[in-house]
Amino acid sequence: MSLDALDCNERLCLRVSLSCLARHLAKFTCIYVRDCQIIITDLRRRLVDHYNDTTSNVPLSVLDQSLDKRITDIYETPKIHRIEITKDGKRVKKEQVLTYKELFYTDDRKPNRRVYVQGEPGSGKSTFAAKLVHNWCDGNRPSTAAPNDHSSFDDLLIIQNFQFMFFIALRESRGSTDVTHMIKKQLIDTLYSDEKREAMYKLVLKIIDTELCLVVRDGLDEWMAPDGSNLLEPSMAGFPNDKCTVLTTSRPWKLADERIKNSQIDILVEIEGINDPYTFCERVLRCILDESKNPKLTALEIRCFMSYRKLTSLSYSPMLYTLFICTWTDTLEEEDPWNGFSLCALYTTLLESLCKKANDITGFFNDLNPPQVKCFSSSKYLRPIIQKVDVISKAAFHLLFSPEKEKSIVFKDHELSNYLTQSEQEFALKAGLLSKRKTKKAFNSSISFVHKSIQEFLAAYHIASNAHLIDYVISGYLRHHAYRDALLELSQVFIFLCGLNVSAANKLSVIMNEHCIKRMGGLYESRTFQDITLAGYREAIANAQTGILLRLSHFEIDEINVMEMYNIWRENKSNVMHLGIIVNHETYRDIHCSPTQCEPISQVEFDLSSCHKLIYLELKGSGIQIQGKI
Incomplete structure (x- = not known):
């Protein structure tokens, strides 16, 4: 029946019915929108509370x-710093990034939808991501956000x-391929009961x-695709x-x-550590020192x-510095760290911290399986992977x-393959002992140890177990390079x-001292070698x-080093060729034993009767x- 066929009463009734229906629909829509908004607001609140309990707390160790x-x-x-990807594929460090706007926008207008933040282990990538989440939470709390005290x-x-904002720890979703599924597992399943999920x-x-969202994927290098998948990163479908x-x-x-195309990167930045180490040190100390000590x-x-x-x-x-600070304060409880601080203990802790990222199985050295070096004896993560540490140390050495000096610190894949298998390389990369960077040339990458001092520690560990290398390798190295x-x-x-x-160090010092005598150019070189010997x-x-x-032949002794140099001198009387002693009686009580403890040095006697080589x-x-008599 058409509308024209209806009489006036019928038309009026129909209009009234349609009007009522429209009002009910409008009311229902308002209620639905209001309820949805309540649910969405509740979701945001739950996310803020969840992040406040998780990402807003970071481990010191x-x-x-x-x-x-x-x-x-x-x-x-x-x-x-922003890393520019040039037309030929080369990656060049550019200006420092100081604002979120510089990170998320190009030329102040064009949004960067795919932001990559790279950095070596312990540089602060995850902490930066956590602070980003914390800042978002501050703007979504009912109370006034805390002021930001960082310039x-x-x-x-x-x-x-x-x-x-959806924060995903990729290491918690290994084997999962879709970010939406990761959000469900890491966030929705945590925030809601089973019937609401x-x-x-x-x-x-x-x-x-429909909404403007930020997804933070933390730790791409810690994510693994499922077996048989060629995915390099989780899908954003x-x-x-x-x-x-x-x-x-x-x-x-x-x-x-x-497989990561340059065109898929809107902006690439690199974290190189912290701007103000001194302030950072104070912050860490305030968290771990008791009130009787002054953090400044x-x-x-x-x-x-x-x-x-x-x-x-x-x-x-941040990671290395925090380890150092914690090791220092631990030493402070037992003795004067100026005299008792062990670099080997510090780097053993660092080595454990890195290796734990690749293998967190614990195991201990004991009388039946003793470590090759004493500082490994208390470790709990090195024993299960000590064979990998051994081969990586051999490569480090x-x-x-290397006879080719330009390849000693930075090297290529094929050069590293002379010492490490593919699985050993993967372990070293996952642990963070090695770093690999993209170069302009296809199918080739620049590889180095994450920090030169780590390579030096591992090289020293290899020498400690293979002292014959001092004669066969290091002696030749000293001969063929400028002293x-x-x-x-x-x-x-x-x-x-x-x-x-x-x-082994005694043996090496003999060779170093011989080269010092033969090729020394002046007082600077002799003092440099003495400083190295004293540090050792x-x-x-x-x-x-x-x-x-x-072994040491040239001595420059002053108020600061007199006691330690005297101990070294006692074992070198027959080797001493140069002896300089500069001390003042009135400065004895000012000698720097430590900033908190100074005691006068007792009288020291240098008997020169055995110094037959003294010139x-x-x-x-x-x-x-x-x-x-003299």
Whole structure:
């Protein structure tokens, strides 16, 4: 029946019915929209609470995940640079990135939908991602957000423009291929009871399709595709490019894979550590020191010690620096760290921290299976993978002392394959001992140890177990390279070796001293070699080594080193060729034993009657008394 056939009453009734239906539909729609908004608001609140309980707390130590602190207590602004991918594929470090706007937008307008943040192990990638999440949460809390006390990345409105943020720890979803499934498993299944999960998952899919979202994929290098899959990274299927921004953190070796196309990267940045190590040190100390100690003074003491022991480069890596600070404070409880701090113990802890990332199975050395070096005896993650550590250490040694100097620190895949199998390379990359970076040339990558000092520690460990290499390899290395360069290149290996195997270090010091005598160019070289020998002596003492017989022919003794140099001199009376002593009686009480403890040095007697090779003698200062004839 057509509308024209209806009489007036019927038409009026129909209009009234349609009007009522429209009102009911409008009311129902309002209720539905209101209910949806309530559910969406509740989801956002739950996400904020979840992130506040998880990502807003970060562990101080990789070895002890239970020792965690609020990110706001220890966070320090990272040093981030944009990496330009040129037309020929080369990656060039450019300007420093200081704001979220620079990270998420190009030319202030064009959004960067695919953001990649790369960095070496311990550089602060995950902490930066966690702080990003924390900043988003601050804008979605009912109360007023806490003020941001960091000068960089303080443009929080850029982050709060995202209606939703989904943080995914990729290591927790190994074998899963879709980010939507990861969101369900890591977030929805955690936030909701079983009967609500399916409905909430559908709602999240709708939100992803309609709202401006940020997905943070943390740790691409820790994710594994399922067997038989050729995926290099999880699928973002279902995420519209115009609505969703994806920030991915990874180590450089993962992004060096040719399957990641340059066109798939809107912006690539690299975290190189922290901007202000001194402030970071204070923050960490405030979290671990008791109230009786002054964090500012302790931070200053640590900075002086690191400068004194030439360890300043460690302070720019949050992981290395935190390990150092914690090791320092542990030593502080037992003895004066200026005298008892062991570099070998520090690097053993670092080695464990890295290897745990690739294999977290525990195992202990014991009387039936003793370690080759004493500092490994208390470790709990090295015993199960000690064979891998051995072969990686062998590679570290042979590459470091390669006849081709340009290949000693940075090398190629085929050069590394001379020492490591493919599975051993993968272990070293996953652990973070090795770093791989993409180069301009196809099918080739630049590889290096994550930090030169780690390569030197592993090389020293290999020498400690294979002392014959001192004669067969290192002696030739010293002969064929400029003395000063070779001495400096060898110095840190020698210091580590003194703590690992002083017998081998004694042997190496004889060869180094011989080259020092033959090729020395002046006072600078002799003092440099003495400083290296003194540092080695201190490391041997810190590791309770006995039979310390380090060879030295040229001595420059002053108030600061008089006691330690005297101990070295006692074992070198028949070798001494040059002896200079400069001390003043009135400065004895000012001698730096440690910033917190100074005691006057007792009288020291240098008996020169056995110094048959002595050529040069210099005595200066009011603190010297001469007995006998000269």
